[in-house]
Amino acid sequence: MLAKYVPILNWGRAYRRDQFGRDLIAAVIVTIMLIPQSLAYALLAGLPPEAGLYASILPLVAYAIFGSSTSLAVGPVAVVSLMTATAVGRLAAEGTADYASIAMVLALLSGGILTLMGLFRLGFVANFLSHPVIAGFITASGLIIATSQLGGLLGIPSRGHTMPDLLASIWENLARFNPYTLAVGATALAALAWIRLDMKRRLTAIGVPVAIATFMVRAGPVAVVLASIGASAVFGLGERGVALVGDVPQGLPLLAVPGISLELVTALIGPALIISIVGFVESISVAQTLAAKKRERIDPDQELIGLGAANVAAAIGSGYPVTGGFARSVVNHDAGAATPAAGAFTAIGIAVATLALTPFLALLPKATLAATIVVAVLSLVDLSILKKAFNYAMADFIAVATTLGVTLVFGVEMGISLGVAASILIFLYRTSRPHTAVVGRVPGSEHFRNVLRHSVETTPGILSLRVDESLYFANARFLEDCIYARVAEHPEIRHVVLMCPAVNAIDMSALESLEAINQRLGDLGIRFHLTEVKGPVMDRLEHSDFLDHLTGKVFLSQHAAIAELSGAGDV
């Protein structure tokens, strides 16, 4: 029973030496990748850089205990960092102790929400974030994050978490840019971009083995950080107006439960819910993709518990909201991680780095971290989704465009909320006006098809109508109008036959409409029949008195209905 919720009790008992070796190698590689990222994302979240390191220690241990994915690398990620900055920025000023403490409360609430969702098996809620909404949201977030780092690259202040605010703020301060900062930022950006896009090819071209070249690409950003620190010391960049990270407390985070008030919970519960769901969706997609490659299965509800535990750990370990990172998990998987233990080993690596690195970090230019973020998030931006959605269906295009546009202009919370609302409303609108077709018999067969698409035979006096949707409150009146309009046009109709192969449910509102149709057609001397009603729908109708009042019959097939009604001689 306990092992159901604590997967480590299962895989831990059978932990083998070969797994240990693979996990250790993966952990070393992920640690090297995570150090600059965690510093940079903390800055993006408006927190001191050490918060990023802290968020990469305890949460990883907690996930190793409660998580179910053998590949997922948990920690600070770009989109959740932006969402944290948006949510916390409303309540406190960046750089204050309050700000850091509110970020911990946000992690605590998010952890609580995720854990509860897992215990109540509410993982399915994530399904309501449609693919177009997620794609539009991630692309817009990437653009906002990249823009927000322009200030850091230029050495000017930039404020805001929406495109208009950021652009206005950058435009206002543009003239005051610092040339030394720009030099550091541009150099770091160029180096990181080259490492990411070109270095592996060059190294292998000169004979470096692929494995070593791959490792060097992953270690590259750490080298850029070290080089920046060196340059900062040699050229005295701090005295030339280049913003440096500054003193960072040495040592591991203190464990403490952040101070909570009802007021704070009320202000943060909405953002915490959105962060939880977005983080979960991002995490579960990569976890499932990687699990599929290993022929493993991920239990979404256990993942909720694992991520919930990680966020609670982030809260008590001076961190901020975390989730599974896409690129980092892929690296973890490629490096051979065999069990969640790889994450725990990464945590040890980060803890060691925290103790060893902090003295040097004071000299690190913030522009280097800004460059790290820009290179990382530009891979999130994928505007081709707009074209793809446009070609596929207008409904999907509206969902992408709404999410993308609203996120850029009004921010992440509004963007994801309106995106979800738009995709649900479009779905409801579509189902509220179902496709209907008058059908006739395909000559020489028992098949009935749309009279407009096929050359078919119809029987005068009988209206055969197929409705391609479940009947429920939103389309109940539509069906009434549809039938009345056709009956009014064709006064010769004596039988209306409703063909129901695509009707998967009939709710009470639709039942009322069917009763109204039956009665009104009856008043006009027209009999009302149903055909091809599915078992579960028929079961339901038998619980009502609809069938007692039906003027016509329920036929097993459309063919049986037409055969009997046209043969009965009363048409």
Add this chain to the structure above:
Amino acid sequence: MLAKYVPILNWGRAYRRDQFGRDLIAAVIVTIMLIPQSLAYALLAGLPPEAGLYASILPLVAYAIFGSSTSLAVGPVAVVSLMTATAVGRLAAEGTADYASIAMVLALLSGGILTLMGLFRLGFVANFLSHPVIAGFITASGLIIATSQLGGLLGIPSRGHTMPDLLASIWENLARFNPYTLAVGATALAALAWIRLDMKRRLTAIGVPVAIATFMVRAGPVAVVLASIGASAVFGLGERGVALVGDVPQGLPLLAVPGISLELVTALIGPALIISIVGFVESISVAQTLAAKKRERIDPDQELIGLGAANVAAAIGSGYPVTGGFARSVVNHDAGAATPAAGAFTAIGIAVATLALTPFLALLPKATLAATIVVAVLSLVDLSILKKAFNYAMADFIAVATTLGVTLVFGVEMGISLGVAASILIFLYRTSRPHTAVVGRVPGSEHFRNVLRHSVETTPGILSLRVDESLYFANARFLEDCIYARVAEHPEIRHVVLMCPAVNAIDMSALESLEAINQRLGDLGIRFHLTEVKGPVMDRLEHSDFLDHLTGKVFLSQHAAIAELSGAGDV
């Protein structure tokens, strides 16, 4: 073109003498019914009684010009009056000039919303109020209204627009009840109840013709009002602590546009939207029911414009939000109303009554009006809907119970909002976990049915799965899980055949899932096929590159798929 939006230009040109006679008779009967109701509902809305009369003059003229129903009787109604009291009561104290002016602004906003909805043809929005939600809401409103009048019947103050508030307030003041008020209230209540339930039977039993008996039943409430005024004068009830209506300004309402501020609009726009939709739904249902009896058709979008005009007229004529009343419209129809002119004649009747009646109203005990309301609204209460919904389907029962319970405890706006939200969420939840069935061939036929419900033949190595729902974001991942689980259980499977007769749409998220399924099954050496894909869905798939990558084929019928795959010898 103009005549499309102004129906009077059509029917007015052909207005005949016999229609005039019928409209006049209906107007007299409705006027007599409307006088006590309009006074009472104004009190229910927290307004002075003359506001009810004013709301029964200009709005009726406006509806006669712009409305399309020949039976609908527009004016103050119980549920909208309660909703007005709830909305305005948050912003001003009852009895103040501000209160009355805010009620006018509410009518103006509601009129604007209804008119815009009509012009943009948004009548379909009303379909999202499902039958269970409306039934639960009307029953709860009736209970709240009846309870709210207990104070008036007992002569004690009662406050609040929710059950807990009302009951607490009545309990608190119960000891201070006024015996004279109770005597008046109980007598009026008994008289009105008798008139409604028993008088017609008694009169016809002693030989009174049915038409005269029916007229006397409708005039009965006016007689009770006159008798109360008489008793009030004779016994000096005012001096004995019985609350009287008091001085009412004599004359017709002044025309004026109420004072509007952005702040007021922001505070009222939500309630105005809810009042508009609830009023529209109540109105359109009775209009359509009565139109059907006359073999007429109602255009919902024109009805929106008619009701919108009526509410704008209510705003500039010192009234408050109005809509078509159920009981009153039935009376109007039964009395023979032939055109919307009947409403205009009713307006003249109320205007005359306003000039003639107001001197007498000062002496009218408020308890009589409370009794009028109680008798009128108890017909709204129908708890049998709970049982009916429970027997039919759990989803409908949850929608009724949520709406009923939340309305009673938290008020009308919360009740209708959560009711709509609950019914939509239930629908989404249901469609997010579609019914799926493994199917096999019914022996000796080309029919494929559920293996659990029918004795059918299956082919080893082929999984034939039917999914009974459109594929969209909310169920895309469900389908993936469903297929992977079955494939994992049966390693002998070489072909997965998805049978799609009930799939009415495939959105982009579902397309991604199908691509993922196709690829993952491909990795396992399993081919993926589709059968019985509908025309419009196939059109859509052809716009994507899904079919290029599909490892299997798209078959016209399930039978064709099984015939080819089992005959191919590779299973």
